[in-house]
Amino acid sequence: MGSYRKVALLGKGRLGSAVLEELVNNGFTVTVLSRNSSGIKDLPSGVEAAQVDYSSQDSLVEALRGNDVAIATFASAHLVNQEAIIEASIKAGVKRYIPADWGSLTTDPKARTLPMNYPLVKVQESLKKKADTGLLEYTIFSVGAFLDFLLDYPFILDLKTSxxxxxxxxxxxxSSTSVHSIGKAIAGALNAPEATKNRNLFIHDxxxxxxxxxxxxxxxxxxxxxxxxxxxxxxxxxxxxxxxxxxxxxxxxxxxxxxxxxxxxxxxxxAYPEVDNELVGLPxxxxxxxxxxxxxxxxxx
Structure with a gap:
């Protein structure tokens, strides 16, 4: 088993809830961070909760302290706040940061200039610099389209109008991956901390x-x-x-x-030609x- 057992989970939406379930199933100690009390209700037994003010460094540092890993699973509206969270993670002594970068093409060099990728590319570059100087490790997951959401929206086809x-x-x-498979892959990566350190992992169902x-x-x-x-x-x-x-x-x-x-x-x-499913134990x-x-x-x- 790896040495990274204490995890701060930032956000408990559809992805965060699935990741939380898989981390708990794999024996991790999890604290869920949320800006409002409604986001930290009905947590599984043994899961801690912390209400946090994302605009306050002190609040972030306090909530993150004592955790080995911070995982950002919040909504896309908060992507621009990641730099502040990364700085707070370093101050709090967090060892690894997993960014809210759950996309299909955010790590494709050819797609770096697409408008929606700009904030994510900035975070990737920031994490690489911090890893180079030994301040913080990272793992970035490329997961493809969320399998659970594909039919909820008129993305591939429109169910409502046929x-x-x-x-x-x-x-x-x-490539496409379900939110629970993403959770399993994260747990698998944290159980193999050296092999997944400072890497972009590609997975798909x-x-x-x-x-x-x-x-x-x-x-x-x-x-x-x-x-x-x-x-x-x-x-x-x-x-x-x-x-x-x-x-x-x-x-x-x-x-x-x-x-x-x-x-x-x-x-x-x-469509990822090579994936890291075996490394993280994902069938x-x-x-x-x-x-x-x-x-x-x-x-x-």
Whole structure:
């Protein structure tokens, strides 16, 4: 077993809750940090809670003190606060920081200049500098698209309208991982601290394409459902989405199409050719299990 047993978890949303469950299952001592009391209710037995003011260094340092690892699982709205948390982690004696960088293409050198990646690239560079000087270790996880969320939003296809906008025949592959698998991978990485120190780890449950998801949708949708397929040129969609975001980089309604085009256009490294699943003890999701996960969603909706 590794020596990093005490973990501060920053944020308890859908990802944070799954990570918390997996850390507890693997015997870690966890303290959940939250800016409001509602975020630290109903915690599993033995899990500590700390209310924290993210705008106060003193509050952050106090909440982080005594922990070996800080894991950021908060919402994207707080990504810009990570530098302050990293500084507080160093002051508190935290050994390793796992940033809120749970993306498909944030670590692809070709995608560094995309507007939504800018704050994450800054954090990556900051962590590397601090690791070089021995102030703090890091582990960055590239996890692909969140498997749990794929069908909740009209990203790959739109369940509510039975419509799919198909990029280049839906042939471009992308990695995908569930939130619980991310939790398992984090636990596995902390149990192998030397092998995962100052590294970007690539993990996935499975590799998907739009065509594959559509085939499952057609197989399991009720007979009354007719899928509308709109075929688009991926490069054109990407270029238009990028132009639109430049008008207002803070508008998520403009960022969403750019994220979609970036993932589905085949332009970037979003299907990981080599993964670290074995290192962190994460099995792959078999096609039958994947179909089972998706089938319930299509039949229900």
């Amino acid at each position: 419509l799919i906008k198909i990029f280049d025949n839906g042939e471009h592959p992308f 499975t590799v998907l394409t739009q065509a594959k998801v559509l085939a499952i949708a057609k197989k399991y949708s009720p007979p009354t459902v007719q899928w509308t397929e709109i075929r688009v040129d991926a490069q054109q969609e990407f270029e238009q989405a990028l132009k639109n975001v430049e008008k207002d980089p803070t508008d998520f309604r403009l960022i969403f199409p750019l994220l979609q085009a970036s993932l589905l256009s085949g332009k970037y490294r979003v 792959f999701l078999m096609d039958e299990e994947l179909e089972k996960k998706f089938a319930a969603k299509f039949q229900h909706d």
